[in-house]
Amino acid sequence: MVDIGGTRVTMREQPVRERIKNFHSVPFGYDEKEVVAEAQRCIMCMHAPCEIYCPVRLKIKAMIRKIAERKFKEAFLIAKEDNPIPAITGRVCPQEDQCEGVCPLAETENGVNIGKLEAFIADWAMKKGITEEFYIEERTEKVAVIGSGPAGISCAVDLRKFGYQVTMFEALHEAGGVLQYGIPAFRLPKDIVDYELSYLKKIGVDIQLNNIIGQNIRFSELRENFDAIFIGTGAGAPLFIGIEGEELNGVYSANEFLIRVNLMKAYDFPEHDTPIVCGDEVGVIGAGNVAMDAARCALRLNAKKVYILYRRTKRESPARDEEVQHALEEGIIFKELISPTRMLGNEKGWVTGIELAKMRLGELDKSGRPRPIKIEDSEFTMKLDTVVEALGSRPNRLFLDQSPELERNKWGVLVVDENLNTNIRGVFAGGDAISGGATVILALGEGRKAAKSIHKYLSKGDGK
Numbered sequence: 170m171v172d173i174g175g176t177r178v179t180m181r182e183q184p185v186r187e188r189i190k191n192f193h194s195v196p197f198g199y200d201e202k203e204v205v206a207e208a209q210r211c212i213m214c215m216h217a218p219c220e221i222y223c224p225v226r227l228k229i230k231a232m233i234r235k236i237a238e239r240k241f242k243e244a245f246l247i248a249k250e251d252n253p254i255p256a257i258t259g260r261v262c263p264q265e266d267q268c269e270g271v272c273p274l275a276e277t278e279n280g281v282n283i284g285k286l287e288a289f290i291a292d293w294a295m296k297k298g299i300t301e302e303f304y305i306e307e308r309t310e311k312v313a314v315i316g317s318g319p320a321g322i323s324c325a326v327d328l329r330k331f332g333y334q335v336t337m338f339e340a341l342h343e344a345g346g347v348l349q350y351g352i353p354a355f356r357l358p359k360d361i362v363d364y365e366l367s368y369l370k371k372i373g374v375d376i377q378l379n380n381i382i383g384q385n386i387r388f389s390e391l392r393e394n395f396d397a398i399f400i401g402t403g404a405g406a407p408l409f410i411g412i413e414g415e416e417l418n419g420v421y422s423a424n425e426f427l428i429r430v431n432l433m434k435a436y437d438f439p440e441h442d443t444p445i446v447c448g449d450e451v452g453v454i455g456a457g458n459v460a461m462d463a464a465r466c467a468l469r470l471n472a473k474k475v476y477i478l479y480r481r482t483k484r485e486s487p488a489r490d491e492e493v494q495h496a497l498e499e500g501i502i503f504k505e506l507i508s509p510t511r512m513l514g515n516e517k518g519w520v521t522g523i524e525l526a527k528m529r530l531g532e533l534d535k536s537g538r539p540r541p542i543k544i545e546d547s548e549f550t551m552k553l554d555t556v557v558e559a560l561g562s563r564p565n566r567l568f569l570d571q572s573p574e575l576e577r578n579k580w581g582v583l584v585v586d587e588n589l590n591t592n593i594r595g596v597f598a599g600g601d602a603i604s605g606g607a608t609v610i611l612a613l614g615e616g617r618k619a620a621k622s623i624h625k626y627l628s629k630g631d632g633k
């Protein structure tokens with residue numbers, strides 16, 4: 170039998186026993202020899218389905234060909250054409266559901282490890298100080314970008330390439346959105362996020378930190394002072410189950426928990442000012458990427474036992490395969506087919522445990538996953554010192570309440586047309602603010618699409 174494509178080159182990783190004590194990257198990344206060998210697995214198939222399934226239509230085949238020829242600089246420049254942050258997407262994209270999942274090699278072995286190839290060339294370019302060179306023909310029109318997550322980043326980069334004067338407003342004291350405050354450093358090292366953001370400054374994006382639109386600056390002021398606006402404010406308001414005891418001390422939303430750990434560096438207390446109380450036994454409710462991140466952070470904060478409490482089974486988990494795999498290797502315990510009914514606390518107001526009901530799986534629901542159904546009178550309790558709720562999120566009300574003129578649906582998600590125009594002329598939106606929560610690459614794609622619509626609007630007066 171012919172071994173087409175061969176076996177995937179193994180990614181070297183920090184050993185489990187070491188990595189659960191630190192926040193350093195789990196994968197070491199390929200070296201030059203490994204990356205070339207992995208690229209040479211690509212059979213250069215004619216229709217390159219990997220590209221069709223990439224939300225930003227990265228020219229993956231051409232990029233891989235250059236890597237296989239050891240032309241790393243050329244490979245990097247190809248990636249940069251369609252993706253302003255390849256070092257980030259290479260690490261966090263759900264490749265198994267996109268490019269790698271449809272690679273013909275995935276039928277018999279693993280698809281080409283496209284994510285790790287992309288991360289390699291971006292890291293290589295960073296070490297060599299190589300960036301994309303382009304000429305900007307300056308224009309006088311001013312565009313405001315609200316939010317510095319992936320949607321805002323890609324929109325700002327493309328707007329600068331068109332020549333517009335771009336000011337980015339960010340509520341927090343560091344730029345990057347979820348890349349900075351949500352995804353932990355062991356998955357996405359922060360020096361990489363900082364480097365990718367430094368590129369924005371280099372091409373002339375004016376980044377205004379600590380500026381909450383709707384609080385320090387009114388939305389109406391932006392409308393008066395800018396020729397167009399892009400809203401990339403994400404979906405940072407956490408959802409709660411709404412059960413008794415959620416107000417107890419020691420119960421966190423995943424957003425608060427991860428912001429304290431990642432942005433405020435609670436793991437380095439007292440070197441950094443923000444403390445976090447993380448007990449010996451931690452329960453994380455939910456099983457998506459956010460839940461895996463919270464669980465693996467809790468482990469690194471010295472919790473003795475960390476449970477994922479999930480109403481379906483790990484097979485239905487929406488998290489990336491790699492994250493579930495890493496969580497299991499690190500000793501995170503999956504408690505499947507259970508759903509919380511009540512948090513238990515002591516007289517001092519601290520959480521001491523949780524009451525859960527057993528579930529069974531029923532018919533498929535709208536998400537295509539089996540619906541969890543409660544088994545009557547099946548409640549039982551579990552002792553826990555800390556509970557983290559990772560149930561999803563919605564757009565923040567603060568901005569929405571201050572801009573009632575913007576059309577939104579009942580969940581606070583902004584309504585846009587196919588060109589990402591909101592109901593207001595010259596105001597566009599993308600990313601989690603219009604999806605309610607999706608992925609980095611989808612947010613990037615929408616940022617780019619909005620930049621094109623803004624360019625069309627400003628150059629031809631198109632739009633609403």
Ligand code: FAD
Nearest residue numbers: 316318319320340346347351382403600601607608609612
């Ligand atoms: P965000 O990244 O949320 O950025 C929005 C920015 O706007 C924030 O910086 C916010 O502070 C700012 N902002 C909000 N309101 C205002 C205001 N009024 N004024 C000024 N600034 C404002 N996706 C993946 O593809 N892979 C993963 O592995 C993955 N893991 C994740 C892990 C976690 C913990 C979380 C929370 C999400 C994860 N996601 C993942 C989802 C992904 O990160 C998001 O879909 C993506 O970041 C959305 O980008 P965005 O630019 O729309 O919003």
Ligand code: SF4
Nearest residue numbers: 211212214219272281
């Ligand atoms: Fe190469 Fe797989 Fe893409 Fe085909 S689908 S071009 S084999 S990476």
